[in-house]
Amino acid sequence: MSVSTTIQPPVSPDFAAIKQRQQKIWSSGDYAAVGATLQLMSELLCEAGDLRAGQRVLDVATGSGNAALAAARRFGEVTGIDYVPALLDRARERAQAERLAATFAPGDAEALPYPDASFDVVLSVVGVMFAPNQEQAARELLRVCRPGGTIGLANWTPDGFVGTMLRTVGRYVPPPAGLQSPSRWGDEARLRELFGNDIATLDIIQRGHNFRYRSPEHFVEFFFTHYGPTERAFAAIDAANQAQFTRDLTDIARRFNRAEDGSLVAPSDYLEVVAVKR
Ligand SMILES: C[S@@+](CC[C@H](N)C(=O)[O-])C[C@H]1O[C@@H](n2cnc3c(N)ncnc32)[C@H](O)[C@@H]1O
Numbered sequence: 001m002s003v004s005t006t007i008q009p010p011v012s013p014d015f016a017a018i019k020q021r022q023q024k025i026w027s028s029g030d031y032a033a034v035g036a037t038l039q040l041m042s043e044l045l046c047e048a049g050d051l052r053a054g055q056r057v058l059d060v061a062t063g064s065g066n067a068a069l070a071a072a073r074r075f076g077e078v079t080g081i082d083y084v085p086a087l088l089d090r091a092r093e094r095a096q097a098e099r100l101a102a103t104f105a106p107g108d109a110e111a112l113p114y115p116d117a118s119f120d121v122v123l124s125v126v127g128v129m130f131a132p133n134q135e136q137a138a139r140e141l142l143r144v145c146r147p148g149g150t151i152g153l154a155n156w157t158p159d160g161f162v163g164t165m166l167r168t169v170g171r172y173v174p175p176p177a178g179l180q181s182p183s184r185w186g187d188e189a190r191l192r193e194l195f196g197n198d199i200a201t202l203d204i205i206q207r208g209h210n211f212r213y214r215s216p217e218h219f220v221e222f223f224f225t226h227y228g229p230t231e232r233a234f235a236a237i238d239a240a241n242q243a244q245f246t247r248d249l250t251d252i253a254r255r256f257n258r259a260e261d262g263s264l265v266a267p268s269d270y271l272e273v274v275a276v277k278r
Pocket residue numbers: 019022026031034035036038042060061062063064065066067081082083084087107108109110124125126127128130131132
């Protein structure tokens with residue numbers, strides 16, 4: 001008797017449909033309120049990349065403009081791009097308030113609307129890591145960066161505070177089949193795979209960004225209100241799961257907390273990446 005096995009072809013995600021859904025997620029809540037607490041990561045990345053005045057800088061998935069504004073404070077010729085128009089409006093408001101010169105434009109990280117080699121520096125702070133087609137997103141960063149230019153990234157690691165939180169979100173609202181986890185950008189081997197021979201050097205420092213909130217409970221409430229991925233996941237599940245989800249996130253916040261005064265100081269590991277394009 002012959003035994004036949006059916007080999008399933010690998011699932012190829014529908015990137016366009018996924019991106020449409022993700023765009024709605026990032027448009028929900030009020031990401032700008034979360035972004036305001038992450039500004040330091042962008043300032044540190046501009047220093048790590050040794051930005052110079054006059055350089056042409058692109059901030060990919062700029063959100064409310066953190067890295068673009070950090071580069072503008074260093075007198076770069078700055079553009080920030082994101083696919084959520086309301087966040088770009090917030091970035092423009094911030095630039096206006098500080099009288100900083102920066103341009104903000106709508107666009108997709110996987111199809112950057114710029115010619116090859118248009119920028120000296122291409123930055124993305126916990127931004128491009130969320131694009132579903134990771135290979136395509138990496139190709140685009142490389143394409144718009146001039147030879148000898150710098151690509152600077154900040155990427156949450158898989159097992160840090162945010163990485164753990166994102167994994168927990170995925171337990172309640174599972175991601176589409178075949179989709180790579182965003183946290184893979186927080187792994188050096190994966191970065192080498194994505195950039196291949198197109199980079200001459202890759203410098204990586206592991207850092208921790210401190211999430212400082214009034215309490216673990218305050219953090220969870222803040223993220224359920226403002227951070228699209230948790231806000232949308234919470235809204236998509238039933239009451240019993242909402243209660244369990246709340247307990248799980250509070251437990252994670254407590255586990256990473258190093259404060260002993262009732263407040264939250266939770267360091268979240270991320271890779272600060274500076275690559276030079278060949
Ligand atoms: C965690 S936020 C980071 C925002 C900002 N870089 C910061 O440091 O606060 C992720 C951002 O990526 C944007 N984003 C995700 N996928 C994108 C894509 N395919 N194209 C453009 N923007 C994208 C979202 O709209 C959101 O603003």
